[in-house]
Amino acid sequence: MATGVPSNRRVNREAYSLQYAGKLARADVLALPAAEPVEIPIASEAGRLFQGDNLPALLWLRSQRGVRGKVRSVYIDPPYATAMAFVDRDGNHGYDDHLAGAEYVEFLRRRFIVLHDLLAADGSIFVHLDQNMIFETKILMDEIFGRENFRNLITRKKCNTKNYTRKCFGNISDHILFYTKSDEYVWHRPYDQWSDEKMAEEYPYIDEKSGRRYKKVPVHAPGVRRGETGRPWRGKLPPQGKHWQYPPRRLDEFDAAGEIYWSPNGNPRRKVFFDASKGIPAQDIWMDFRDPHNQNVLITGYPTEKNFDLVTRVLAATTDPGDLVLDCFCGSGTTLEAAAALGRRFIGIDAADAAIKATVKRLREGRGPMGDFVGVRSRKKETQEPHDLFTLAAAMAAPT
Ligand SMILES: C[S@@+](CC[C@H](N)C(=O)[O-])C[C@H]1O[C@@H](n2cnc3c(N)ncnc32)[C@H](O)[C@@H]1O
Known part of the structure; x- marks a missing residue:
């Protein structure tokens, strides 16, 4: 195995950035109009849930006591520029993922600028995306958070093996970009359990x-x-x-x-x-956090709902009890439930009615086994009752 040793040669680290039409200066982004989002009552004292477009909402949060510079960890799973509308089986609207190209990049960038401002000096941010926009987003985050604050590109196995007819390798991974605001940040190293064989x-x-x-x-x-x-x-x-x-x-x-x-x-x-040994120190390839893959996995059924244990892992690694966690694309509230379970405080924001409905329900009643949603779906089919978003998502996630 070759071993790298530090070289004395001068390295030219000239900065670079993404160029595109409509790129607002940082100061102009922070001067955009703030707007107080609608606060939704929830069955949890650990945090607050808001409904509305997250850009004006994040700008409003800057003016709220105890938020600006106080957020210890952000986990977001924004739209992926899939050019898809997420709907239920009857066509009921969930949310749109229609932004693409420069418009998408600038959409994310403006939110990153405000999130950077809200983060604590020792805070962290995790951005979950698939292969579509991960590289553009890496360059954006280098610009806003600093390349020196890039910590990991985590690769997650998101689903079971696919039997592709397309002429390419089965796409079973997605990615999480991990940045911190500085090089002094909260870090509790996660460990995986040893198997007898591995030991x-x-x-x-x-x-x-x-x-x-x-x-x-x-x-x-x-x-x-x-x-x-x-x-x-x-x-x-x-x-x-x-x-x-x-x-x-x-x-x-x-x-x-x-x-x-x-x-x-x-x-x-x-x-x-x-x-x-405390276990196997976690590495940057995660195989054990698939999205729902068997009937017993607990879910809300919201389309694109993320693995609860995965989000719990990133929050446990980068926060302490009582810390403030933020997810401004909270969907079904995975981050909020994980934060509350860990004894952290949370702020969740989402624009979609379906997301707010899912989050409110999850914080009140918890999640259910995936099998239950599939059961509901087939019963509803028999009686021709309208399906809701939850039954559809479970059906979408069901193994084929
Ligand atoms: C991929 S989903 C997040 C799923 C979530 N991580 C979960 O586990 O359920 C993306 C979410 O972003 C929300 N969203 C998209 N654009 C938004 C915006 N401008 N403001 C607030 N929420 C937005 C959508 O409504 C959707 O719920």
């Missing part, structure tokens, strides 16, 4: 004395050092181009505690014990 693969050795399972890791790292980590330890220099990861006295402590493995030819490696 045995990763920690293949058993310590003879203690019976504890362990793995061996290098005690050196790339880069030459002049200080004590560059000098010999136990008569051995670190390998060429490397330094000891720890000062010699720390390595002595490891050895005294039986935490150094000496190879037959006298090379040291550190023993890392399985029982000290």
Whole structure:
């Protein structure tokens, strides 16, 4: 495996930006008219729900006490420029996703500018999109949040394998852009659970004395050092181009505690014990947060409703109890329910009647197993009663 080492060559980091017609200056965006959205009563004391276009609503929130510069985490799942109208089976309107091209980019950009202003200095923002506009949005977010504040492009497996007839690979992923407002931000690393198989693969050795399972890791790292980590330890220099990861006295402590493995030819490696592991540190490919994929998964049935555990993960990682969370494209209220469940406060905004209806219902009654919605759908079909948005979305999400 090739190892990169820092280079001394000067790097030209000249900024670049997206150019298109209708791009308003930041100050002009912040000077656009604010408007108080309609507040919707909800069965939760943890937060507030508003109905209306989120741009004037976000601008209004800037003037509200305890919001500007106080939002710890934003999760949004905006329209994806799919050129689709999300409707129920009888054609009842859910929401439109008709913006495209420059109009779409500027729609998002204006909201990002205000969201940046509302975020706390140690806050984070997650933007969930599919492959359609993710790259334009990355450049936009670099402009507004700063390229240096880009943390991850998370790839999520969103559904089961597709049997495409199209001449391309099955499209089963979508993406989440993660930015922070600065490099000092709240971060509680999420961990995945070990499976027995993965544990045995990763920690293949058993310590003879203690019976504890362990793995061996290098005690050196790339880069030459002049200080004590560059000098010999136990008569051995670190390998060429490397330094000891720890000062010699720390390595002595490891050895005294039986935490150094000496190879037959006298090379040291550190023993890392399985029982000290909190789990597998979460990486940027997420396989276990599919949208509804079996009849028992709990959902509201709103079209494009996101996986509850996924949203819970990002909020738990980037907020503390009592923090304020914002979702200005809240749809069925996934972010709001996740925030409340974690003991965070929330603000939700959506323009669509169907979204507000779904959120109010979810915060009052919770979600139901997906199978129940499918059942309702087929019963309604028999009696020719009108379907609502919830039955349609469940039908859309049902595995084929
Ligand atoms: C992809 S859905 C969000 C789904 C949501 N994450 C969930 O889990 O249910 C996008 C939402 O954005 C809302 N929306 C689109 N444009 C909006 C705007 N200008 N102001 C407020 N809401 C908007 C739509 O009504 C829709 O509910």
